[in-house]
Amino acid sequence: MFGYMKHVGQEWNEKMRESPKVVGASVGIITPLVVLLMFSESLRSVVQFCWQCFFKPFTSVTSNNNQQENLEQFYKSQAKLYDRTRGVLLQGRETSLKLSLSHLSEKKGNVWIDVGGGTGFNISQMALLTNLDTTFDKIYLIDLSPSLCEVARKRCKEHGWKNVEVICGDACDFEIPEESAQLITFSYSLSMIPSFYAAIDHAVSLLDAKNGIISCVDFGVTNESMLVGRTNTLGGLVNRHIPWLFRTFWRLWFEFDKVFLDPARREYLEYRFGTIKSLNCYNYKLGKIPYYIWLGCNKDHEQHLQARFVELAPTSPYLAPITTSASSNAQPMTKAMIAALENSKKGLPYPSLFYQKEHWRVYYDEVNPEYSQFKNSYIYAFTWEDPREDVNILNIQPEDTILAITSAGDNILHYATLPNPPKRIHGVDLNPCQGHLTELKLAAIRSLSFTQLWQMFGEGKIDRFNNILLNKLAPYLSSNAFQYWFENGTKTFDPNGAGLYDTGFTKWALRLAKWVFKVANLTDEVNMLCKAKTLEEQRSIWDKKIKPVLFNRVVGKILVGNPLFLWSALGVPRNQAKMMGSSTLQYIIDTLDPVIDNSLISDDNYFYYLTLKGRYSSRSCPDYLKEGGFKSLSRESPESPLDRVRLHTDTLKDVCERLSKKTVSIAIIMDHMDWFDPQGTDVDEEIQALWLALNSRGRVLLRSASKSPWYIKNFEKFGFSCKAVSARYPGKCIDRVNMYASTWVCQKISTASQSNNRRLSSLDLENN
Incomplete structure (x- = not known):
């Protein structure tokens, strides 16, 4: 057919040269023929692929019980063109290889078994990622199809791969001379193995128990009803549920080609191995075909x-x-x-x-219904509280154990960058995504260069984020955090987008500031404010240009005083808003105006520099984004302060109850107490939990939107001595942020009154 079309095309070209009049009449016919001539080989491949995969199965009326004959019947006529036709269909193979390579404990001397390796495509892709001769002592390609194995052997010869051996054999019982392998891969092969359980069991027997990695990328469907009782083994639920229509259609469609998308194959993998990483994806180019990428290890003897x-x-x-x-x-x-x-x-x-390789993230069960309120997003992309003031007030020492609200992790990292950091830092946040963000920062410090760290969290943008995620960051992230950033990271850190700090609820505060300054034609003045070299210069720019617009009564009434805006943009809940006083606008004026005389935005107040510019500068940024801080944090384990961090995804009360009694010396709970309902009992239960977790001289540092927080009396009745270490008055600044009306230190009194002890015992019994 294609030869005939070529012949017809040549005749038409000759006629066109002979008679120009024919050109106009025939152009509509000649153009598609020319295209066909140019791409005849590719079109032939596509036609054969479509015939084999979509039409031929319907012509088969008999069933063959010999798996090798079935495979040959399917692959023999398309073996040579297999790789040209599978690029769009078999997505995720390169991703799976990158993920596998990044998780190998040793980067040399490994044994790799590629089960169902077919034409050797995986090996050629791995050769683009690493030096095969150095990384692997031996590579075994296992496939049951002689035709595909023949193509693989030819490929090995062409590339000169001396350490690759092609074995035409069954995935359930092939043999290798080595005792074990450090990497075993299944690439769109498990769904075509009838006795998949035997193949997986065989992989268990061959995988290095201590350092081995097994990976699988394949089609597959699952739904939430299949997850009962084992959600904590899966490494995250992002996109795990496949809607009924897609589950049913694709499963039936692929069964015509004897490719089985039933969930049993993946479930058995997740039963026989421990899950290190897990991704649930869709092939959007071909009708949203569901596929997954999974990485596992020996479930009983893995090194961590x-x-x-x-x-x-x-x-x-x-x-x-x-x-x-x-x-x-x-x-x-x-x-x-x-x-x-x-x-x-x-x-x-x-x-x-x-x-997981790192122990930063403390176990949590992500099906907790309390997490649903956050809608799979963090609220804070950056932390507002001033950690430098925390250190000044508390005089943090190396023997301290700190319990702090995680937020975006900037405060936790500040404590870790101290010359003599505390021996343990517990970050607590009920929002799992705040933990994901902090994990990403920890992983970036551990695995990236300072330049890359700065791009990600100084500028909030970096090119090819997913490539960095797979090759460098992934081994240091929990599977849950990895899923989140694989799904959201490229958009979040897009170099052509707004960047990290235009995400979360707090993005609305930055967007509002940018919009107001643009409408008022103050963009140049804002840039001048962020470059001011003296406090006098800073005050002059503020008073003459910016302050009159920002504190306009209309702006204050419509935006700043709006409860919806307070929560969405600034993260201020209703209970806290009530503590700000009668005028929210006046509260904001008392917050911002004194800051201008207190610290230079250009080099000492990164909180407001970020708000105004949407990024940090090298002079105005958190300490972990300065070279000195980065060096202190990125020291090799066990000396790195990062090893002292633990991230809890739970309520403060629950974490305090599960920490050993009297082991915490400092609790830094930000403005957390402002969120409570004064009429409820939650505040007493939390204070009790704090009292039990703190040691004999333990202290709680808290901030409040009120100069006289209503819950201070609750602390006192539980055996705390409370003191306002700073209070904000008009024109006075209590720290670089100045967002709160007061800062308090509640000191635990080791000899609490007998009545307080009786109250604690009573509450203990009630809670249990």
Whole structure:
């Protein structure tokens, strides 16, 4: 057919040259023929592919029980053109290889088994990522199709791969001379193996128990009803649920080609191995075909398990145990230990968080209904509280254990960059996405250069984010955080977009400032303010140009005084807004005006520099984004202060109850108490939990929108001595942010009154 079309095209070209009059009449016919001539080979490949995959299956009326013959019947006529026709269909293969390579413990001397490796495409792609001779002592390509194996052997010869051996054999019982392999991959092969359970069991026997990585990329469907009882083993639920229509249609369609999308294959992988990373994706180019990328390890002997269990020991002062009652002598348990024991009884792998390289993220179960209120987004892309003032007030020492609200993690990283950082820093936040953001910062410090770190969190933008995520950041992230950033990171850090700091709820504050200044034609003045070299110059620009517009009564009434705006843009809840006084606009004036005389925005107040510019500058930024801070944090383990950080995804009350009693010396809870309802009982329960977690001289530092917070009396009745260490008055600035009306330190009194002790015991019994 294609030869005939070529012949017809040549005849038409000759006629066109002979008679120009024919040109106009025939151009509509000649153009498509020329295109066909140019791409005849590609079109032939596509036609054959479509015939084999979409039409031929309907012509088959008999079933062959020989798997090798079935494969040959399918692949023999398309083996040579296989790679040209699978690029669009088999998505995620390169991603899977990058992820696998980045998680290998050793970068040389490995054994790799590519099960169902077909034509050797995976090996050629891996050769683009690493030196095959250095990274792998031996590579085995296993496939049951002789035709595909023939193409693979030809490819090996053409590329001169001396350490690659092609084995035409069954995935369930092939043999290799080595005792174990450090990498085993299934690339769109598991869905075509009838006895998949045997193939997976065979992989279990071959995988290096301590350092081995197994990965799989394949078509597959699943739904939320299949997740009951094992959600903590899956490494995250982002896109895990496939809608009924897609589940049903694609599963039936692929079965005609003897490709099975049933969830049993993936579920058995997740049962036999521990999950390190997991992604759930769609092939949007071909009708939203669901596929997944999964990375696992030996579920009982993986190298990071021992360290994880050591941290969970009942004697640990860091991830401590909650008792069953106030007077019980029973063995205490953490949530993580409880989950691990329950999984072990069922024969399930441990929770996915147990298999992660870093121990920053403390175990949490992401199906907690309390997380749904955050709608899979963080509120704060940056932290407003001034950590330098925390250090000045509290005189933080190396022997301190700090419990702090995580927020965007900037405050936690500030404590870690101190010359003599505290021995442990617990970050607490109920919003999982705040933990994901802080994890990303920790991973970036651990794995990236200072230049890349600055691009991500100084400028809020970086090119090819997903490539950096897969190749460098992924091994240092939990699977849950990895899923989140794989889904959202490219858009968040897009060099052509607004950047990181235009995300979260707080983006509205930055957008409002930018909009107001643009409408008022003050953009140049704002730039001048951010470059001012003296406080006098800063005050002059502020008073003459910016202040009259920003504090306009109309702007204040419509925006700043609007409760919806306060929550959406500034993260101010209704209960806290009531504590600001009768005039929200006056509160904002008292906040901003004194800042101008207190610190230079250009080099000492990164909070407002970011608000005005949407990014940091090298002089005005958090300490972890300065070269000195980066060097102190990125020291090799076990000396790095990053190893002292733990991120809890829970309520402050629950975390305090599960920490060993009297192990926390400092709790920095920001403005957290302002959020409580004065008529409720939650505040008493939380203060009680803090009292029990703090040591004999433990202190709580808090900030409030009120000079006289209503809950201070609650602290006092539980045995705290409370003092306002600073209070804001018109014209006075209490720190670089000056957002709060007062800062308090509540000191635990070790000899609380008997009545307070009786109250604590009573509440203990009620809670249990």
